[in-house]
Structure formats: C-alpha cells, structure tokens
Amino acid sequence: MAQLAxxxxxxxxxxxxxxxDGGWAxxxxxxxxxxxxxxxxxPVISAFIISFQEYRPLGSVFIGFDNYTSTFRDSLxxxxxxxxxxxxxxxxxxxxxxxxxxxxxxxxxKKGLQTTFKAVYYLPAxxxxxxxxxxWLWIFDPMTSGILNQFLALFDxxxxxxxxxxxxxxxxxxxxxxxxxxxxxxxxxxxALLGIDGSYYEAAELDGASFxxxxxxxxxxxxxxxxxxxxxxxVIGSFQVFQNAYLMTGGGPDNATTMVGLLIxxxxxxxxxxxxxxAQSLIxxxxxxxxxxxxxxxxxxxxxx
Amino acid sequence: xxxxxxxxxxxxALFMLLTTLSACSSKNSNSGNGNSGNGNGGSTxxxxxxxxxxxxxxxxITALLPPVSGNYQNNFAQMEKDFxxxxxxxTLKIEPASWEDMTQKLDTQVNAGSPPDxxxxxxxxxxxxxxxxxxxxxxxxATPEMVSDYDPAPLExxxxxxxxxxxxxxxxxxxxxxxxxxxxxxxxxxxxxxxxGWTFEEFREAIKKGVVKEGDTxxxxxxxxxxSGVTAKDYLNILIKNAGMPxxxxxxxxxxxxxxxxxxxxxxxxxxxxxxxxxxxxxSVDAGxxxxxxxxxxxxxxxxxxxxxxxxxxxxxxxxxANDGSAVQxxxxxxxxxxxxxxxxxxxxxxxxxxxxxxxxxGKKEPTAEHKANVVKAAYFLASGQVAAxxxxxxxxxxxxxxxxxxxxxxxxxxNPDNVAAVETLLSHANxxxxxxxxxxxxxxxxxxxxxxxxxxxxxxxxxxxxxxxYEAVKAAAIKNFGEDGIVNx
Numbered sequence: 004m005a006q007l008a009x010x011x012x013x014x015x016x017x018x019x020x021x022x023x024d025g026g027w028a029x030x031x032x033x034x035x036x037x038x039x040x041x042x043x044x045x046p047v048i049s050a051f052i053i054s055f056q057e058y059r060p061l062g063s064v065f066i067g068f069d070n071y072t073s074t075f076r077d078s079l080x081x082x083x084x085x086x087x088x089x090x091x092x093x094x095x096x097x098x099x100x101x102x103x104x105x106x107x108x109x110x111x112x113k114k115g116l117q118t119t120f121k122a123v124y125y126l127p128a129x130x131x132x133x134x135x136x137x138x139w140l141w142i143f144d145p146m147t148s149g150i151l152n153q154f155l156a157l158f159d160x161x162x163x164x165x166x167x168x169x170x171x172x173x174x175x176x177x178x179x180x181x182x183x184x185x186x187x188x189x190x191x192x193x194x195a196l197l198g199i200d201g202s203y204y205e206a207a208e209l210d211g212a213s214f215x216x217x218x219x220x221x222x223x224x225x226x227x228x229x230x231x232x233x234x235x236x237x238v239i240g241s242f243q244v245f246q247n248a249y250l251m252t253g254g255g256p257d258n259a260t261t262m263v264g265l266l267i268x269x270x271x272x273x274x275x276x277x278x279x280x281x282a283q284s285l286i287x288x289x290x291x292x293x294x295x296x297x298x299x300x301x302x303x304x305x306x307x308x
Numbered sequence: 309x310x311x312x313x314x315x316x317x318x319x320x321a322l323f324m325l326l327t328t329l330s331a332c333s334s335k336n337s338n339s340g341n342g343n344s345g346n347g348n349g350g351s352t353x354x355x356x357x358x359x360x361x362x363x364x365x366x367x368x369i370t371a372l373l374p375p376v377s378g379n380y381q382n383n384f385a386q387m388e389k390d391f392x393x394x395x396x397x398x399t400l401k402i403e404p405a406s407w408e409d410m411t412q413k414l415d416t417q418v419n420a421g422s423p424p425d426x427x428x429x430x431x432x433x434x435x436x437x438x439x440x441x442x443x444x445x446x447x448x449x450a451t452p453e454m455v456s457d458y459d460p461a462p463l464e465x466x467x468x469x470x471x472x473x474x475x476x477x478x479x480x481x482x483x484x485x486x487x488x489x490x491x492x493x494x495x496x497x498x499x500x501x502x503x504x505g506w507t508f509e510e511f512r513e514a515i516k517k518g519v520v521k522e523g524d525t526x527x528x529x530x531x532x533x534x535x536s537g538v539t540a541k542d543y544l545n546i547l548i549k550n551a552g553m554p555x556x557x558x559x560x561x562x563x564x565x566x567x568x569x570x571x572x573x574x575x576x577x578x579x580x581x582x583x584x585x586x587x588x589x590x591x592s593v594d595a596g597x598x599x600x601x602x603x604x605x606x607x608x609x610x611x612x613x614x615x616x617x618x619x620x621x622x623x624x625x626x627x628x629x630a631n632d633g634s635a636v637q638x639x640x641x642x643x644x645x646x647x648x649x650x651x652x653x654x655x656x657x658x659x660x661x662x663x664x665x666x667x668x669x670x671g672k673k674e675p676t677a678e679h680k681a682n683v684v685k686a687a688y689f690l691a692s693g694q695v696a697a698x699x700x701x702x703x704x705x706x707x708x709x710x711x712x713x714x715x716x717x718x719x720x721x722x723x724n725p726d727n728v729a730a731v732e733t734l735l736s737h738a739n740x741x742x743x744x745x746x747x748x749x750x751x752x753x754x755x756x757x758x759x760x761x762x763x764x765x766x767x768x769x770x771x772x773x774x775x776x777x778x779y780e781a782v783k784a785a786a787i788k789n790f791g792e793d794g795i796v797n798x
Contacts, residue, residue: 146587256772
C-alpha cells in the first residue's frame with residue numbers, strides 16, 4: 004500500500020502535457036521568440052544604452068543626455084524631420100490612392116490576367132533598389148539627353164536639373180515613390196476586395212446603385228481596416244526612408260532631401276558617432292509611435308477586425 | 309498534428325535556430341588556425357602566443373583589399389604565394405572587397421573590434437580610425453630600411469601626430485585633363501601650361517574659347533567637373549589649394565576657409581557657369597557623366613583628372629579603331645592631356661594629392677610584438693617592390709619607393725612623355741601632409757565639410773545662393789565649431 008502510495012503518478016501527466024500540442028506550440032514559439040530577442044529586442048536595448056555613451060570599440064564612455072541635447076540643438080536634425088514629414092505627406096496618401104485604383108481596375112479581370120498584373124506591379128519590389136535607382140538617375144539626367152527632359156522638350160520646356168536643384172530634388176524623389184513600389188499594397192487591397200461578400204453588390208444593384216455609390220457605400224467602408232493597416236505601415240516605412248535619398252541625391256542639394264534615416268546613417272557609419280545616431284533613432288521611434296497612435300485613435304475608432 | 313509532422317517541424321525549427329545562432333557566432337570557420345583577424349593576442353591564437361618571442365612561429369596576416377587597379381585582384385593568389393615564399397612561416401590571407409563594399413565592410417569590422425590586420429584605404433581615413441584607437445602604430449616596428457625606401461612626402465601622409473600607421477602605395481595628383489585636338493583648336497599652348505601653369509584669368513579665357521554652340525544649344529563646354537554628391541568636395545578642394553589654403557587649418561591651427569580668398573574662389577566657381585563655359589546643370593554631373601562627356605566630345609577639359617585616365621582614353625581609342633562594340637557609345641578618339649589646376653590671386657600652385665596605402669589595424673586586445681612585426685612585413689611587401697611597381701604601372705601612377713622604381717625598370721609602359729613630365733611637375737609642388745592637425749579638429753572639419761560646405765556648394769552651383777551667402781554660412785558654422793579665435797580673420 005505504502006509503495007502504491009509512493010508511486011510517481013505525476014510523470015505520465017508531464018509526458019502527456021509535452022505530448023500535447025501545447026508543448027510543441029511553446030517549442031515553436033520559442034524559436035521566433037529567440038530570433039526576436041536577438042535581432043529586435045537586444046539591438047533596441049543596446050541602442051538605448053549606446054545613446055547615453057560616446058561609443059568606442061575599445062571602451063565606451065558614459066556621457067548622460069549629451070547625445071539627446073546635441074540632437075535637439077542640431078538644426079540639421081529638425082530640417083531632416085521636416086523633409087521626412089513633407090516626403091511622407093506627399094507620398095503615402097497618393098500611393099494608397101494609386102494602389103486602391105489599380106486594385107479596383109484589376110478586380111473584374113479573369114484570374115490569369117489578375118495574376119499577371121499583380122506580378123507586374125510587384126516586380127519593382129523584387130528588383131534591386133540600386134538597379135532601380137540607376138534607371139531613375141538615367142530618367143532624371145539633367146542634360147537635354149535625359150529621358151524626362153526629352154519629354155519636356157516636346158512641350159518646348161527647357162531641360163531641368165531634377166536632382167541638383169532644391170526646387171525639384173524632393174519632387175523627384177516623390178515622383179519616384181509615386182511611380183514605383185505599389186505591388187504589396189495592390190495585392191493586399193485585392194485580397195481585401197475579394198473578401199467582400201458578393202451579396203452586398205447584388206443588393207446594391209437591385210437598389211439601382213451606380214459604380215461610385217457601390218464604391219462609396221460598400222467598398223470603402225469594408226476596406227477601412229485594410230486602409231488603416233496600409234496607412235500606418237506606409238507612414239512608418241516612409242519615416243524610415245533612406246535608400247532613395249542616399250542613392251539619388253545623397254541628401255542634397257543644400258540638405259533639401261536629407262531624411263532623418265540618412266542623417267542617422269551618416270552619423271553612425273560616416274562619422275562613427277554611434278551614440279548620437281542611437282539617440283536620434285530612439286527619438287525617431289518615439290515620433291513614429293506617436294503618429295501611429297494618433298492614426299489609430301482618429302481613424303481606427305469604428306474599424307472592426 | 310501527426311507525429312511525423314511534429315518531428316519534421318521540430319527538425320526544421322532546430323535547423324533555423326542553429327543557422328541563426330551560427331550566423332551570430334563571433335567565431336568563424338576560419339578561426340581554427342587562430343588567425344581570423346587582427347593579430348591581437350586572441351587572434352594569433354594559442355599557437356602564436358605559445359611561441360611568443362620565436363621569430364619562426366607560424367602566423368597569419370589578414371588583409372582587406374579593394375580592386376586598386378584593373379588587374380590587382382587577379383594577382384592575389386600570386387601575391388600570397390610570393391609572400392609565403394619570402395617568409396615561409398607566415399601566411400598572407402587576402403580578402404577581396406569591391407570599392408563600394410570596402411568602407412562599409414571595414415567600418416563594420418572596426419566597430420566590432422575585429423578589423424583585418426591590413427586594409428587598403430585613403431590616408432584621409434587614418435584620423436578617423438586613430439580617433440577610435442583601432443590603428444596600430446608601427447613606427448617602433450618598421451625598420452629604417454623600410455622607412456627610407458619611401459619618398460618622404462607620401463610617407464608623411466601615413467602619419468598622424470607622432471604615429472606611423474602603414475605604408476603608402478602611391479601618391480596621385482588630382483589634376484584636370486584636356487582633349488588635345490580641342491585645346492589646339494582653341495589656341496591653347498598646352499605644353500606651356502603643363503610646364504608653367506596658368507592663372508584663373510587665363511584659364512577662364514581658355515575655357516570660353518572651348519565652347520561650341522549651335523544656336524542656343526551648347527554642343528561642347530569648355531570645362532566640366534564632376535560635382536554631384538561627394539565629388540563636389542574634390543572640385544572645391546583642388547581650387548582652394550591653389551588659392552593659398554592648402555589645408556582646412558593653417559600652421560597656427562586656425563580654420564582656413566574663412567579667409568577672404570575662399571570667397572574669391574566661390575565667386576570664380578559661379579563665374580565659370582555664368583560665362584557658359586560650364587553647364588548650368590553642373591551640380592548633377594557625376595564622375596561617370598563627365599567622363600562620358602569628355603569621351604563623346606562634349607567638353608574640352610574635364611576634372612578631376614588622374615593619370616590613369618590617359619590609360620582609359622587610350623583603351624577606348626583602341627576599341628574605336630578595332631570597331632569594338634564595347635567602346636563608349638558616341639565616343640571619338642581622344643588624346644588625353646594632363647593639365648594643372650589654375651592658381652588664384654597670385655598664390656603659388658599647390659597640387660591636390662591623394663595618397664592611398666596599406667594601413668595597419670589592431671583589435672580589442674593589444675597585439676603581440678611578434679605579430680606586429682609580421683603585419684609590418686606584410687604591409688611593406690604589399691607597398692613596395694614588385695607588387696607596388698605592377699599596381700602603379702597599371703594605374704599610370706608615379707612610383708614612390710626606391711624598390712618600386714627598381715622593379716618597374718624592367719616593365720614597359722606606353723605613356724605620353726609630356727604627361728609623365730607634367731605629373732612630375734605637379735608632384736614637385738604636391739600638397740604636404742598635415743599630421744599635426746589634431747584628430748578632434750580634423751573630425752570636426754570633415755563633419756562641417758559634409759554638413760555645411762558640400763550642401764551649400766551644391767546650392768551655389770544650382771544658382772540658389774550667392775557666393776557671399778555661402779561664404780557667410782561657412783563662416784558662421786566655423787565660428788560655431790572652432791570659436792571666433794579659432795578661425796582665420798583676414
């Protein structure tokens with residue numbers, strides 16, 4: 004009896020627990036968690052610590068809030084924030100509108116044609132950004148031989164110094180954004196459009212609704228969660244924009260296209276001021292988080308997921 | 309989930325995790341020989357540490373090298389073999405890098421505390437790495453024979469303060485280059501200019517004569533210099549050196565670009581565009597574009613010009629002669645003529661030079677004396693004798709070491725003798741190195757150049773600000789950085 008009482012009855016329970024899907028779930032989540040901890044959480048914590056240091060490979064020095072105060076006093080930092088906001092305001096809404104319009108146009112097509120258009124629009128996302136920039140540099144060639152300038156010549160307009168003038172450099176980068184990289188948004192919009200129940204359209208047609216009425220009263224409300232998602236991710240991506248300015252203008256002329264991402268890159272990898280770059284990155288994080296919260300508060304009120 | 313699927317999924321998850329962890333591991337697969345990097349106590353490994361003091365102890369020296377010349381990277385295997393034949397106990401391990409990757413790769417390794425033992429970089433990058441404490445001072449390790457092998461001027465560029473941080477590979481002059489046929493058509497006595505130089509006023513008149521127009525359209529400019537992005541820095545730098553400002557700081561360590569002469573150079577920059585001798589779109593002309601314009605006959609003179617451009621022009625001429633489709637589209641046969649940069653305000657000519665070389669790095673731990681000596685041997689091997697002679701001949705660059713000159717004697721090179729003489733003349737008044745400028749001052753000046761001077765110059769070239777506005781902006785930034793007493797007030 005005593006032996007029976009001492010029998011380890013807990014063991015089978017443990018094995019059952021591990022054998023169940025719960026155990027496996029923890030194991031698989033652990034992989035993602037470890038990767039997240041290593042490549043996201045650790046760098047963020049590390050950046051936070053470095054932002055209070057003067058970083059040196061042979062031993063960093065703690066300098067308190069100096070990196071933050073010098074950033075707030077740096078007129079170039081504020082100019083870069085302003086440039087980034089201008090770029091975001093000009094690119095994100097237009098990109099959403101274009102993606103939405105293209106998705107609406109692709110929707111009625113047969114599946115094969117839909118897939119072809121999706122692939123065509125997604126192609127720039129697969130192509131190398133550097134290769135695309137080379138093509139755009141060719142388009143924006145300032146001499147009369149430049150493609151865009153040749154187009155203007157048809158209307159008797161003299162050649163423009165697209166990337167070399169403060170008046171047109173930002174517009175040139177915006178134009179680049181308008182005419183490329185909508186593939187992901189188009190695919191997401193298409194998926195959402197296909198998810199709208201056909202009975203809504205049938206009911207609207209019975210009531211004699213026009214195309215635009217269906218768009219306004221059915222499509223746009225049903226796509227609101229998708230639009231909010233694309234808007235938030237678009238703004239976040241736009242605030243982190245770096246490649247176009249780096250490859251096309253280098254931030255010039257007269258810092259007219261210096262985005263905050265480029266400024267952080269320069270401080271870190273050009274001047275080795277990792278402390279200041281880390282401080283600026285964290286300030287940027289706070290700004291992005293703030294804007295995202297505002298978007299959710301004002302646009303996400305009546306969104307149902 | 310079936311048992312098979314669970315096992316398969318867990319194997320995949322484990323594989324993913326191991327891949328991630330191994331990618332993050334600081335020990336790479338090459339560290340088995342104990343020589344993965346920088347020659348500090350750790351990198352030379354237990355074998356080298358165990359034999360410290362023994363001159364025949366095995367050691368590996370790593371070098372990160374870009375394609376210095378067209379054939380340079382093809383010779384890596386031979387260079388490694390030759391070095392090993394010279395020092396049987398030593399292994400030279402060369403890691404190739406493209407020019408585009410070089411800085412990023414090196415900077416990443418430096419900031420991780422594990423740079424290569426040797427890297428090929430411009431001497432202007434030395435102060436940046438000295439400031440980080442990651443360069444290895446070799447003045448106590450380089451033998452007198454090694455040091456005396458080099459011409460003094462280029463060797464000075466490898467110094468910072470009292471330290472010597474490597475050996476120079478070459479010293480090239482930043483000049484300008486002309487199309488012989490167009491120069492002669494414009495009545496320019498280019499041989500005289502090569503020997504005696506020219507003033508800005510003479511240069512301005514000469515480039516006006518080089519302009520060819522058809523109606524309102526300019527078919528050929530007198531002068532086109534690459535100024536897009538960072539190349540703007542080269543343009544201004546070669547001009548101001550000839551206006552009495554050879555460095556950003558004068559001998560008293562006062563910031564020099566607040567001098568009135570600076571304003572005069574800025575006015576000259578604008579004048580050449582306003583004359584129509586240079587394109588109004590100059591601020592967007594990059595290095596590739598202006599070379600294309602030179603080869604296609606759209607400009608009489610181009611800049612910056614390096615000696616190797618003669619080689620590039622000759623190669624294109626050969627392709628045109630052979631009807632080779634890879635010749636530059638629309639190009640014409642061009643005879644490249646080396647020309648000096650004009651002087652301003654009666655100042656003496658000072659040639660802008662670029663000295664690149666093999667710079668020696670250290671890791672987080674102090675390198676052993678033995679490994680340090682081995683790194684110096686490898687750096688000297690790369691920067692002298694046969695290797696230097698072959699590389700410099702490829703580049704049409706002048707030889708700067710006795711051993712390099714001797715090795716080059718047996719090599720033939722097809723160069724225009726007038727250009728060779730012109731480069732020699734330019735090198736005779738090469739801008740001297742300034743190892744006395746403290747790294748902190750130098751770093752501030754570089755940042756000011758990137759954040760104020762280049763952006764303002766781009767605006768000046770685009771006719772968005774006046775020379776006076778740019779001068780005031782530079783002066784204000786200089787006062788902010790160096791104080792009222794830290795700048796030149798003339």
